[in-house]
Structure formats: structure tokens, C-alpha cells
Amino acid sequence: xxxxxxxxxxxxxxTLRCDTRxxxxxxxxxxxxxxxxxDVCGSGGCGSCSVILDGQLVCAxxxxxxxxxxGHVATIEGINRSGQLHPLQEALAAHGATQCGICMPGIVMxxxxxxxxxxxxxxxxxxxxxxxxLCRCTGYDTIVRxxxxxxxxx
Amino acid sequence: MTDWQVVPGSTADIDKLAGRxxxxxxxxxxxxxxxxxxxxxxxxxxxxxLDISRALQIEGVQAIVTSADLPDPGERLVWAxxxxxxxxxxxTNLLAHTKALYEGHALVAVAALDSDTVHKALAAIxxxxxxxxxVIDVRQAMEPEAPxxxxxxxxxxxxxxxxxxxxxxxxxxxxxxDVEGGFADADVLASEEFTTLPVQxxxxxxxxxLARWSAHDRVQVWSSxxxxxxxQEYCADLLSLPAASIELQPVPGGRASDDALTGLEPLAIxxxxxxxxxxxxxxxxDEVFKATPCVSGSYISMRAGATRDGRLLAAEAIxxxxxxxxxxxxxxxxxxxxxxxxxVPNIRVIGYDVVSNRAKSSGSWAAGAAIAACxxxxxxxxxxxxxxxxxxxxxxxxxxxxxxLQSGLPALLExxxxxxxxxxxxxxxxxxxxxxxxxxxxxxxxxxxGAVHICDAEVDPETGQLTLLRYTAIHPGAADLLSANDRxxxxxxxxxxxxxxxxxxxxxxxxxxxxxxxxxxxxxxxASDLPMIDVYAAGTQKDSDxxxxxxxxxxxxxxxxxxxVSRAAGARSYELPLTPPAVLKLVKKALRRRxx
Numbered sequence: 001x002x003x004x005x006x007x008x009x010x011x012x013x014x015t016l017r018c019d020t021r022x023x024x025x026x027x028x029x030x031x032x033x034x035x036x037x038x039d040v041c042g043s044g045g046c047g048s049c050s051v052i053l054d055g056q057l058v059c060a061x062x063x064x065x066x067x068x069x070x071g072h073v074a075t076i077e078g079i080n081r082s083g084q085l086h087p088l089q090e091a092l093a094a095h096g097a098t099q100c101g102i103c104m105p106g107i108v109m110x111x112x113x114x115x116x117x118x119x120x121x122x123x124x125x126x127x128x129x130x131x132x133x134l135c136r137c138t139g140y141d142t143i144v145r146x147x148x149x150x151x152x153x154x
Numbered sequence: 155m156t157d158w159q160v161v162p163g164s165t166a167d168i169d170k171l172a173g174r175x176x177x178x179x180x181x182x183x184x185x186x187x188x189x190x191x192x193x194x195x196x197x198x199x200x201x202x203x204l205d206i207s208r209a210l211q212i213e214g215v216q217a218i219v220t221s222a223d224l225p226d227p228g229e230r231l232v233w234a235x236x237x238x239x240x241x242x243x244x245x246t247n248l249l250a251h252t253k254a255l256y257e258g259h260a261l262v263a264v265a266a267l268d269s270d271t272v273h274k275a276l277a278a279i280x281x282x283x284x285x286x287x288x289v290i291d292v293r294q295a296m297e298p299e300a301p302x303x304x305x306x307x308x309x310x311x312x313x314x315x316x317x318x319x320x321x322x323x324x325x326x327x328x329x330x331x332d333v334e335g336g337f338a339d340a341d342v343l344a345s346e347e348f349t350t351l352p353v354q355x356x357x358x359x360x361x362x363x364l365a366r367w368s369a370h371d372r373v374q375v376w377s378s379x380x381x382x383x384x385x386q387e388y389c390a391d392l393l394s395l396p397a398a399s400i401e402l403q404p405v406p407g408g409r410a411s412d413d414a415l416t417g418l419e420p421l422a423i424x425x426x427x428x429x430x431x432x433x434x435x436x437x438x439x440d441e442v443f444k445a446t447p448c449v450s451g452s453y454i455s456m457r458a459g460a461t462r463d464g465r466l467l468a469a470e471a472i473x474x475x476x477x478x479x480x481x482x483x484x485x486x487x488x489x490x491x492x493x494x495x496x497x498v499p500n501i502r503v504i505g506y507d508v509v510s511n512r513a514k515s516s517g518s519w520a521a522g523a524a525i526a527a528c529x530x531x532x533x534x535x536x537x538x539x540x541x542x543x544x545x546x547x548x549x550x551x552x553x554x555x556x557x558x559l560q561s562g563l564p565a566l567l568e569x570x571x572x573x574x575x576x577x578x579x580x581x582x583x584x585x586x587x588x589x590x591x592x593x594x595x596x597x598x599x600x601x602x603x604g605a606v607h608i609c610d611a612e613v614d615p616e617t618g619q620l621t622l623l624r625y626t627a628i629h630p631g632a633a634d635l636l637s638a639n640d641r642x643x644x645x646x647x648x649x650x651x652x653x654x655x656x657x658x659x660x661x662x663x664x665x666x667x668x669x670x671x672x673x674x675x676x677x678x679x680x681a682s683d684l685p686m687i688d689v690y691a692a693g694t695q696k697d698s699d700x701x702x703x704x705x706x707x708x709x710x711x712x713x714x715x716x717x718x719v720s721r722a723a724g725a726r727s728y729e730l731p732l733t734p735p736a737v738l739k740l741v742k743k744a745l746r747r748r749x750x
Contacts, residue, residue: 035180036173045673076173091164096638101170130681139649
């Protein structure tokens with residue numbers, strides 16, 4: 001069934017028609033060409049499609065687009081709209097954490113939500129905050145170091 | 155933490171971090187069709203009838219391909235990392251001909267205007283199966299009465315009466331000296347059996363590709379596979395196309411492994427040719443688990459004999475690797491690498507490459523060597539306990555005498571003995587494991603630098619819950635040899651080994667169907683499972699082969715974790731993965747032993 005929905009995405013209002021079954025991830029990637037959120041498992045098991053919906057970190061593959069109606073969504077594309085890199089992105093690149101890169105947009109979103117709430121997280125807090133994001137390339141070591149280094153820059 | 159280098163990130167990295175870098179799944183071209191694959195729901199079944207006529211009539215269906223659309227592949231061996239693969243096997247793996255050999259075996263590929271139509275078409279394809287008995291376990295597959303996957307398969311490397319088919323694709327043997335004599339002279343014997351289960355070691359990205367034919371019979375392919383040449387050769391071989399007509403397009407994101415030949419590209423090329431339109435395909439996670447290459451499961455029987463002062467006199471090992479539906483597990487290199495670090499005067503190593511009803515295994519040499527290292531290094535710990543010798547000392551005194559075969563291990567073992575990690579005290583329920591990797595190269599013969607790993611684990615004796623406390627990987631080279639990127643990759647390889655040892659496994663039901671084809675049920679390590687992984691460079695070499703070193707980092711990881719957990723639990727583990735219930739069993743075994 002068709003619905004008209006309005007979503008504020010990265011500060012811009014968007015109105016579109018979507019099917020009841022359509023996920024927020026599908027709308028972002030296939031309808032709006034915002035491919036920074038990655039489709040990796042489709043079941044909330046990896047965190048690669050993490051976005052911020054009304055202040056909450058969510059897996060966009062687990063949210064129906066109609067649930068985001070009248071909501072505010074921040075995606076990876078909105079993190080550095082000003083052209084400036086977020087300290088997290090600089091730190092992740094500098095620590096060699098990027099590698100294949102498929103998990104990175106999700107990691108940046110999860111870590112941003114952590115640092116927005118806790119400016120000086122411990123190693124254990126960083127690991128806990130990233131527990132919903134799978135990474136197969138790094139073993140998380142460089143990612144955790146980078147998030148902690150970025151927290152010192154804020 | 156030692157000499158951590160922080161350098162500005164590359165533009166490519168920044169693009170990935172900003173979500174700007176396109177991965178294969180992010181590429182789109184105007185008017186591309188959507189592709190999908192019908193796969194076998196059975197582990198082993200004869201295909202009695204396959205009818206695509208109803209599906210073809212569905213509006214929006216633009217092309218359907220079956221094995222009848224594949225050219226006759228001929229009879230020859232083609233490129234593979236470890237051993238030759240038969241082109242006919244690759245063709246049969248791409249689309250099942252007369253039998254489905256595993257759950258997820260591709261039967262038909264469809265291209266349609268959108269994904270809903272693809273699903274409708276797949277549901278409209280009529281297939282009549284005769285379900286056959288199946289076999290997945292490697293030991294059962296080797297039994298004479300086991301269901302045969304390939305009625306014509308006669309093992310290479312074994313002399314058998316003509317026409318004796320089995321599930322053994324090949325047999326390998328290496329050895330020297332008088333093994334029985336060596337055992338007769340030994341003061342101490344250790345004899346053990348080890349099993350490991352198949353695991354997924356590929357990168358996270360879902361395989362995806364887009365194929366578009368242009369004028370002049372050329373096809374452009376955007377693929378998630380990292381090695382364009384391999385994909386090009388694979389498609390050219392399977393489709394009888396000139397390699398030059400397949401033009402791999404640059405894709406900035408991703409780094410899939412070399413042998414991630416998923417079958418997607420040749421199917422997209424065929425569908426695009428038949429429909430005359432571009433075709434985009436992406437696998438689901440379920441398809442990745444069921445149908446793409448994974449690491450072999452294994453059964454290993456091994457014994458070793460030593461003198462009272464800890465000198466190895468004899469060793470014998472039988473390595474059985476589960477190749478999946480077609481031969482090609484990395485068992486040959488595993489035979490060569492198993493005892494390569496050590497000087498054993500009397501030795502025999504036999505390897506079997508065994509087919510079974512699951513997806514074809516990958517040929518990754520490092521994974522093959524890691525399985526063998528887990529058994530060998532466990533056996534060394536058993537001997538060290540029996541002889542009451544420090545595990546590092548026992549390894550040191552049995553290294554190859556010829557410096558050209560030593561892979562720098564004497565210096566690495568010495569560095570390990572003096573490392574603060576090795577000297578740190580342990581508390582109750584904690585254990586320390588060590589393991590070495592011989593520096594065997596992909597060809598099995600030449601030698602490069604080896605590695606020594608140290609791991610500390612703590613066991614909760616009430617629940618079997620494990621905590622890895624500390625991990626140190628000692629590799630040869632000058633301190634500044636490895637970049638931050640290189641270290642991260644090595645840590646990633648080690649983390650894969652840790653997941654393999656502790657949690658990961660393909661689990662099957664009685665019908666041979668995978669029980670855990672998703673990330674919630676197949677548990678990879680998450681950030682809160684792991685400690686920092688200290689990659690320590692010992693030595694001054696500036697000319698080490700870094701790429702080899704990166705891949706070798708996986709090899710000792712299974713063994714280091716297994717040895718740490720065995721010591722923490724107080725009883726030796728012979729089976730992976732070391733899940734909490736398995737660890738709890740070890741703890742209880744140790745308790746019973748103490749009570750006696």
C-alpha cells in the first residue's frame with residue numbers, strides 16, 4: 001500500500017511516496033541515492049546502516065520508512081556537510097582503521113552518538129558503544145584507539 | 155602499546171569514512187535490471203524436472219538462464235591459489251546441472267524490471283527433486299558407505315581398483331625417516347584427535363556486481379571482488395569469452411578476498427547478454443552463508459614422540475579437510491606447513507581433500523595452515539606438560555637446524571620469552587597460551603618470516619564464559635616496517651582467528667540445512683569481546699615480505715587461543731569452537747580429575 005511520508009533528512013525536508021513494506025534503508029539508498037548507509041545484513045546484525053532517528057541510533061534496515069514519518073534522520077552524508085571532517089573521521093583514517101570501509105559509516109554514526117553523550121569515554125565504554133557494529137578487517141583495536149583519540153579533540 | 159604510528163589518512167580512506175566512496179552495491183546505471191538466483195533448498199538432490207515456462211510469462215521478466223545456457227567447459231585445470239581447480243567443477247558449481255550438491259546451490263538466474271518481479275519469477279519456476287542421502291561431516295564423508303557426491307570421482311594420489319569412486323578428491327603425503335622406529339625409541343608419546351568446524355572468513359561486504367554489454371561484444375563489469383584479474387579469468391573460462399572482452403571497472407570501496415568467486419559475475423554477464431540490458435545483482439547474507447566459499451572444517455589425528463629431555467623423534471599426522479562440494483581445500487599446503495618449523499627426523503604427514511554436501515571451500519593457504527598449526531601447537535603443549543618443560547623452550551629446542559629453514563623463529567621465540575607479556579603473573583582461572591607459525595609461503599616450499607603469538611584467557615568456572623585478557627603477536631621486522639594500516643590488517647586477521655576459535659561455526663540440521671545463516675546466530679567477535687591486540691615487531695629486517703606477514707598473522711591465532719583456554723580451564727580442548735558450554739565441560743573435566 002502506498003503512503004505519503006515526510007522526513008527531515010540531514011536538515012532538509014523530503015516528501016515521498018513509499019510502500020508499507022519499504023525500510024528506511026531502502027528509501028535512503030534506492031530512492032534518495034544516499035548510499036553511505038550500507039546494506040550488509042538486512043537483519044540488524046551488523047550496524048553498517050546505522051543512522052540517527054530523532055536522537056536515537058537505529059539500524060535503518062530495521063525501521064520501516066513509514067515509521068520515520070515526520071521524524072528527523074541524520075545519515076553519514078550529514079556528518080560533514082560543512083566540508084569539515086568530523087574529528088572521528090580524521091582519527092579513524094589516521095589510525096589505519098578504515099580498511100575495506102564497508103562498516104565505517106556505521107561506526108562513525110555509533111561513535112558520534114557516544115561522544116555526543118560522553119566526551120571522555122573509557123576503553124570499555126567505547127567497546128560497549130560499538131558492540132552493535134561488526135568489523136571484519138581490524139579486530140576493532142585501531143577503531144577503539146581512534147575513537148578515544150577523537151574524544152580528546154572535542 | 156609500542157611505537158604506534160599515526161599518519162594522515164588517504165583520500166580513499168576519507169571518502170569511505172564520509173560515505174562518499176562507492177562500493178559495487180552502490181553503483182547504478184540507467185535502466186539496469188534486477189537479478190536474482192533460485193537455489194536448492196536441499197543438501198543433496200537429483201533434479202528430475204526444471205520448468206521455467208511459467209516464470210518466463212510473467213510481465214517484467216526479461217531473461218532466465220539455466221545450466222543449459224553455459225558452454226561446455228571442456229576438461230582442464232584452471233588457476234587457483236593452492237591447487238588446480240577443474241573447470242567442469244566450477245561450471246557445475248555456477249549452475250547445478252543434474253544434481254544439487256548443497257543447500258544454496260544455484261539452479262536458475264532471473265533478470266526482471268524490479269526485485270518484486272524477480273521474486274515472483276523465482277517462485278514460479280517449477281523444480282522436481284529426488285532428495286538423496288547427504289553427508290557433511292568430513293569423517294562420515296570418508297566412510298566407504300557414505301553417499302557419493304560425484305559418482306565418477308576417483309581420488310588423485312591413491313591407487314585403487316579401477317572405478318572405485320569415493321568422496322576423497324585427492325590424497326597427499328610427505329615424510330622422511332623411519333616413523334615406527336622413531337616412536338619405538340621415544341620416551342614420551344602424545345596422541346590426540348582434533349576437530350574444527352567450517353567458518354566464514356570473508357569480508358563483511360555483500361557480494362554485488364553490475365554487468366553491461368556495450369557495442370563490439372564487450373561487457374563492463376563492476377564487482378565487489380577485489381582481484382579483477384581473477385574475476386576476469388574466471389568469467390572468461392566459464393563463459394568461453396575472450397578475457398579482453400570482460401572489462402572490470404574500478405570500484406573505490408571494498409576489499410574482498412582473492413578467492414571470493416561467488417558466481418555472481420558470470421550470471422550477471424549471461425543475464426545481461428540474454429536480456430540486452432544492464433543487470434545488477436546483490437547477494438543476501440543468507441546466500442553468502444549458504445553458497446559462497448568458506449573455510450574448511452577438519453578432522454586431524456596426530457601423534458608425536460620425544461626423548462625425556464624434549465627432543466622430537468617422530469611425528470605422524472593425518473589431516474582430513476572438508477572441501478565442500480568440490481575438491482580444492484588447502485590441505486596440501488597444510489601438510490607442508492604442519493611441522494615445517496620443526497626438525498623431526500622421522501615423520502609422515504598424510505592429507506585428504508574430502509568433498510561433502512556444503513558450499514565449496516575457499517583455498518586460502520593461511521586458513522589451511524592455521525588449522526594444522528592448531529593441532530601441532532596443541533600437541534606441543536601436551537608434550538610440554540608431560541615433560542614439564544616451558545612451552546617456549548620446548549619449541550626452541552626443536553626448531554629446524556638449517557638457518558635457511560628457521561624463518562627467524564629462534565630470535566622471535568627469544569623475544570617472546572623476554573616480552574613483559576610472557577613474564578606477567580597470572581591469577582586463578584587464567585591461562586597463557588603460546589603458538590608459533592612456520593614461515594611457509596603459498597607454494598609450500600620456500601620460507602619467509604614466521605611468527606610467535608601469546609594469548610591470556612580467563613575462564614568463569616561457574617558459566618564457562620571466557621574473557622581474552624591480552625594478546626601479543628610477535629613478527630619479524632624493524633619497528634617501523636609496518637604502517638598503521640598493516641598493523642590494523644594483522645589485528646583483523648588475529649581477530650578472525652579468535653572468532654574462529656571461540657564462537658564461529660556453521661551448524662547444520664539433520665537434513666543438511668544451515669541453522670545459522672545470519673549474524674545474530676553466527677556470532678562473530680564484537681568490540682566488547684576483544685582486548686587490544688599488540689602487534690610487536692622483533693628484529694631489524696627492513697626487507698620482510700609485508701604482505702606475507704599480514705596473511706601469516708592468522709596462522710598461530712587458533713592455536714594460541716586454544717592453548718590459553720586449555721590452560722585456564724585446566725583441561726585440554728580438542729574441538730573448536732570453544733563456546734561457553736564447551737569450556738564449562740573442560741572446567742568440569744579438570745575438577746573431576748582433581749577430585750580423584
